[in-house]
Amino acid sequence: MKPSTAPSNEDQFGHIVASALSANLEQIPYEVQERLRAARMRAVAARRVAPI
Amino acid sequence: LATERELSLFLQSVEKRAFKRSLYHVRDEEAALDIVQDSMMKLAEHYGDKPPDELPLLFQRILSNCTLDWFRRRKTRQSLFVNFSDAQGDADDDGFDLLEVLGAANTDGWQQSAEQSLMQSQTMAEIEIEIEKLPPRQREAFLLRYWEELDIAETASAMGCSEGSVKTHCFRAIQTLANALKTKRSTP
Numbered sequence: 001m002k003p004s005t006a007p008s009n010e011d012q013f014g015h016i017v018a019s020a021l022s023a024n025l026e027q028i029p030y031e032v033q034e035r036l037r038a039a040r041m042r043a044v045a046a047r048r049v050a051p052i
Numbered sequence: 053l054a055t056e057r058e059l060s061l062f063l064q065s066v067e068k069r070a071f072k073r074s075l076y077h078v079r080d081e082e083a084a085l086d087i088v089q090d091s092m093m094k095l096a097e098h099y100g101d102k103p104p105d106e107l108p109l110l111f112q113r114i115l116s117n118c119t120l121d122w123f124r125r126r127k128t129r130q131s132l133f134v135n136f137s138d139a140q141g142d143a144d145d146d147g148f149d150l151l152e153v154l155g156a157a158n159t160d161g162w163q164q165s166a167e168q169s170l171m172q173s174q175t176m177a178e179i180e181i182e183i184e185k186l187p188p189r190q191r192e193a194f195l196l197r198y199w200e201e202l203d204i205a206e207t208a209s210a211m212g213c214s215e216g217s218v219k220t221h222c223f224r225a226i227q228t229l230a231n232a233l234k235t236k237r238s239t240p
Contacts, residue, residue, distance in 0.1 A: 010226045014198035017179060017229060021199055024176040025068040035085055036067040043092035044060045047100035 054104045062107045063092055066200075070115055073195050076184050077119050087122055091115040112200055112210040116192065182232045186225050189213075193221030194229075 007015075054062070067088060074084035091114045099110050183191060189211070196207040197218065207222075208215045 013226055018198040020179050039089040039092050040063040043096035047096040
């Protein structure tokens with residue numbers, strides 16, 4: 001088992017800033033969210049399937 | 053191997069961050085959408101049969117490459133490849149205390165108080181502006197490491213650089229962000 005090490009101040013700062021960025025994701029305009037959803041559906045439809 | 057549902061759930065979990073990450077780089081909403089769409093399609097077409105745990109790193113690599121391709125097409129590739137030496141003047145290594153910047157009152161509960169302080173004293177927009185101002189390689193390393201939560205080796209792999217470079221990019225990004233936020237906090 002790896003010994004647990006406390007995150008550095010830099011790492012903690014980085015994660016806090018990242019949390020703030022994540023919290024702001026819901027501000028993405030609805031139209032953009034819909035286009036992302038549509039792109040996701042197209043990509044999934046084009047998904048490569050491993051040969052059997 | 054990733055099922056259709058697993059692929060869909062994975063893409064759903066990363067699509068907004070991917071859009072914002074691209075937007076920070078290209079600063080063009082339409083272009084950022086195109087980059088994310090291309091990245092999703094490439095992941096699905098070429099790696100849709102990979103195990104689910106391989107998808108995050110593959111997608112980040114593809115997204116980075118698609119962003120680079122966009123810059124190449126626009127013949128502004130140099131704006132993403134900032135020479136490392138150019139970034140050396142960004143950080144002021146005067147030993148300021150990150151905890152102080154974050155407003156920590158004490159080491160026991162500092163994370164909560166720091167987060168509260170940060171959220172209270174800075175708007176989201178201000179943070180995003182500072183992220184956009186970072187040199188591109190620092191921004192990429194910072195976002196992959198802390199937002200996408202890749203480890204150092206994965207970040208290095210996604211960026212095509214050494215682990216040492218990732219550490220340096222991240223360190224400088226944090227110094228720059230901390231300096232900027234510190235300045236804003238001290239400005240009435």
